[in-house]
Amino acid sequence: MIEEAVPNASEIKAIFDRIAPVYDQMNHSLSLGQHRIWKQMTVKWSQAKPGNIALDVCCGSGDLTQLLARQVGKTGQVIGLDFSPQLLTIARQRIAEKSSHLPIRFREGDALALPFDENSFDCATMGYGLRNVTDIPRCLQELHRVLRRGAKVAILDFHRPKAPIMQAFQQWYLNFIVVPTAEGLGLTEEYAYINPSLKRFPTGNNQVKLGYQAGFNHAVHYSIAGGMMGVLVLTK
Ligand SMILES: C/C(=C\Cc1cc(O)c2ccccc2c1O)CCC[C@H](C)CCC[C@H](C)CCCC(C)C
Numbered sequence: 375m376i377e378e379a380v381p382n383a384s385e386i387k388a389i390f391d392r393i394a395p396v397y398d399q400m401n402h403s404l405s406l407g408q409h410r411i412w413k414q415m416t417v418k419w420s421q422a423k424p425g426n427i428a429l430d431v432c433c434g435s436g437d438l439t440q441l442l443a444r445q446v447g448k449t450g451q452v453i454g455l456d457f458s459p460q461l462l463t464i465a466r467q468r469i470a471e472k473s474s475h476l477p478i479r480f481r482e483g484d485a486l487a488l489p490f491d492e493n494s495f496d497c498a499t500m501g502y503g504l505r506n507v508t509d510i511p512r513c514l515q516e517l518h519r520v521l522r523r524g525a526k527v528a529i530l531d532f533h534r535p536k537a538p539i540m541q542a543f544q545q546w547y548l549n550f551i552v553v554p555t556a557e558g559l560g561l562t563e564e565y566a567y568i569n570p571s572l573k574r575f576p577t578g579n580n581q582v583k584l585g586y587q588a589g590f591n592h593a594v595h596y597s598i599a600g601g602m603m604g605v606l607v608l609t610k
C-alpha cells in the first residue's frame with residue numbers, strides 16, 4: 375500500500391492560509407453547525423472560569439477563542455496563538471466586528487515552541503490542532519510547560535469511530551461530501567488531507583498515553599459525535 379506523504383510544517387501552514395477565506399463557512403455547513411456544540415463542550419471540559427488567564431492553541435479563525443473568552447469574561451484574558459497569518463487576519467476581523475469587548479489577543483507563533491513562560495495559564499483549549507502539528511509529543515510537552523499546576527487543557531479533534539457503521543459513515547462523508555464540496559472551491563487537495571491525517575492520528579487511548587508521557591497527572595479522552603470526534607482532557 376502506498377503511504378501518503380506527511381506534510382511538513384510549512385506545507386500545513388500553506389494549506390490553512392489557502393483555505394482561510396472559506397474555513398468558517400465550510401466548517402459550519404459541513405458539520406451542519408454541530409462544530410459549535412463540540413467547541414462549547416471543549417471549553418466546558420477546560421474548566422475555564424471567570425478571571426482566568428487562558429490560551430487557545432492553533433486558534434485559526436478564532437471561534438473557539440471567542441467561546442473561551444466568553445467563559446473567562448471581562449476580568450480574564452485569552453491569547454489565541456496560530457502560525458497561519460491568513461487565519462489570524464480573519465480571527466482579528468471576527469473579534470473587531472463581533473466581540474471587541476472580549477479580552478482577546480492574537481499572537482502568531484508555533485505550538486511546538488510556545489512564546490510563553492512556564493506556568494502562565496490557568497486553562498487552555500486546542501481545537502483541531504493536535505492532528506495538524508508535526509510533533510504531537512513536543513506539542514503536549516509545551517502545553518504542560520505553560521500551564522499552571524492543576525490547570526487543564528481540552529483538546530478537540532477528529533476521532534476514528536470504533537463502530538464499523540460509524541467508521542463507514544465518516545469515511546463516506548469525508549470522501550463524498552466534504553472533498554467534492556471543496557472541489558467546487560478549488561480546494562480539493564486541502565480538504566483531501568483530512569482523511570490521511572485522521573488515519574495517522576493516535577486513537578483516544580493512545581492520546582491518553584501520550585498525555586501521561588508528556589508529564590500530565592491526569593488524562594482522559596471523551597468520544598463525541600458518535601465517535602467521529604473526541605476531546606482529550608489533560609490535567610497538569
Ligand atoms: C471544525 C471541523 C473541522 C476543522 C478542520 C480541521 C482540519 O484538520 C482541516 C484540514 C484541512 C482542511 C480543513 C480542515 C478543517 O476544516 C469539523 C467540522 C468540519 C468537517 C470538515 C466536517 C466533517 C464532519 C464529520 C466527518 C461528519 C459530520 C456529520 C454531520 C454532523 C451530519
Ligand SMILES: C[S@@+](CC[C@H](N)C(=O)[O-])C[C@H]1O[C@@H](n2cnc3c(N)ncnc32)[C@H](O)[C@@H]1O
Nearest residue numbers: 390432433434456457458484485501502506507
Ligand atoms: C483545523 S485548524 C483549527 C482552527 C481552530 N482551532 C478551530 O477549531 O477551527 C488547525 C490550525 O492549526 C494551525 N497550526 C498547525 N500547526 C501549527 C503549529 N505548529 N503552530 C501553530 N499553529 C499551527 C493551523 O495554522 C490552523 O489554523
